[in-house]
Amino acid sequence: MGWLGKAIGGLAGWALGGPLGAILGAAAGHLYDSATSKPSFRFRCPRCNRELTASGMGVHICPHCSTEFELLNCPHCGSGLVAPLGTPSAVLICPYCGGDVVLADAASxxxxxxxxxxxxxxxxxxxxxxxxxxxxxxxxxxxxxxxxxxxxxxxxxxxxxxxxxxxxxxxxxxxxxxxxxxxxxxxxxxxxxxxxxxxxxxxxxxxVYSEAERGMIEELxxxxxxxxxxxxxxxxxxxxxxxxxxxxxxxxxxxxxxxxxxxxxxxxxxxxxxxxxxxxxxxxxxxxxxxxxxxxxxxxxxxxxxxxxxx
Incomplete structure (x- = not known):
């Protein structure tokens, strides 16, 4: 599979919203559906506190405030955790058991x-x-x-x-x-x-650089x-x-x-x-x-x- 197909297939832990998420879902339904077919669970955005639903662990984007965050389970006690991206440390301390939890890496x-x-x-x-x-x-x-x-x-x-x-x-x-x-x-x-x-x-x-094309590009x-x-x-x-x-x-x-x-x-x-x-x-x-x-x-x-x- 080429790099673009692999990239889409690798989005299993990501929730891409907005118009690009809708286009991706239509263009690569079988890949996107397989990434989002897991049982959903509810949690709150760490920034705006709105209730959200996710289908799996990984990095997600809040559709209300655009905050990017990672959902993950503590490997020590199994508790569900929500960590905003950009957290100064790559390691989060679990508030339930005190164990170290490694966050998503830069490559992801x-x-x-x-x-x-x-x-x-x-x-x-x-x-x-x-x-x-x-x-x-x-x-x-x-x-x-x-x-x-x-x-x-x-x-x-x-x-x-x-x-x-x-x-x-x-x-x-x-x-x-x-x-x-x-x-x-x-x-x-x-x-x-x-x-x-x-x-x-x-x-x-x-x-031909049509007037309609020119108008759209100049607006962008x-x-x-x-x-x-x-x-x-x-x-x-x-x-x-x-x-x-x-x-x-x-x-x-x-x-x-x-x-x-x-x-x-x-x-x-x-x-x-x-x-x-x-x-x-x-x-x-x-x-x-x-x-x-x-x-x-x-x-x-x-x-x-x-x-x-x-x-």
Whole structure:
């Protein structure tokens, strides 16, 4: 099974809510159902104190206040415990028996973030494809070819295409999906930049950047708090213009910018799209390849501008 299918299958201990949870449930019902078919039990959110129901131990998200917490049994006395994520120590002291209880590790949390990110990318791609009318098989083929371009394996492609299809049918608005993504990756604008870049690439894949596609993407740019300059810099990579002018637009600097300004902007963009930095924030493996392609374009633009200036 490819990385995306494995990621979904590995969510057995997680309860993903919101529009992405609904899309995941529809796209991978047999995997998601098997993860949530255990007898349910009730408990209270450690933050808002609302009563909740869960189907198993693991990490969950409160649908009322979005607090992330872990449900687990004390291995010493069997008591049920609720621990908010972000607890300073990786070990909790059981209030019933005083024994040490190990909390969810960072790797589990990172796997969850990668799953949420991948879901949002392909769900929003589905919404984008439908934004200007009914989606044709040709448009699905465009997305499929795009998956080939970023190196997705066959199994992951099938899961991603199913997410894409279910997102088109989902009653949830693209803004709801974007808000859930924004909440998960709050304070990490690099992830939003890569997502917008991905959507622009999908929009341009059929050779036409329609008004409806432009409207949706520009609304998401504003929702994520990206600047107009950042958006135009991303757009420039797909908009054929005079070569040197296009390189300036890719970097998001004017032709009369000083060498120091260009170097500073180049460093900023490299930091935003560097695969190592994005991997540490939860970007999925094949999407890292997409970010790497973008990084190559940024470096090429910088190189060509400096060559034109005789530097």
């Amino acid at each position: 949390r990172m796997a969850y973030r990668r799953m949420v990110g991948a879901l949002a990318f392909f769900a929003l791609a589905g919404k984008l494809a439908k934004i200007d009318g009914r989606v044709s098989e040709q448009e699905i083929e465009v997305v499929s070819r795009f998956m080939d371009d970023i190196g997705m394996d066959r199994e992951s492609k099938e899961v991603a295409k199913q997410i894409f299809r279910e997102a088109k049918r989902s009653p949830h608005d693209y803004r709801e999906i974007a808000l859930q993504f924004k909440d998960e990756f709050r304070g990490e604008p690099q992830m939003a930049r890569v997502l917008i870049d991905f959507l622009i690439a999908i929009a341009y894949a059929d050779g 740019v504003a929702l994520f708090g990206l600047t107009r300059s950042e958006y135009e810099s991303l757009l420039a990579a797909y908009d054929p213009k005079a070569e040197l002018g296009r390189y300036y637009e890719i970097l998001g600097v004017p032709p009369d910018a000083t060498d120091e300004q260009i170097k500073a902007r180049h460093r900023e963009l490299v930091k935003s799209f560097h695969p190592d930095a994005l991997s540490s924030k939860g970007l999925a493996p094949e999407l890292l390849e997409f970010a790497n392609q973008r990084l190559q374009e940024i470096n090429l633009a910088y190189q060509k501008i400096m060559e034109a200036r005789g530097r």
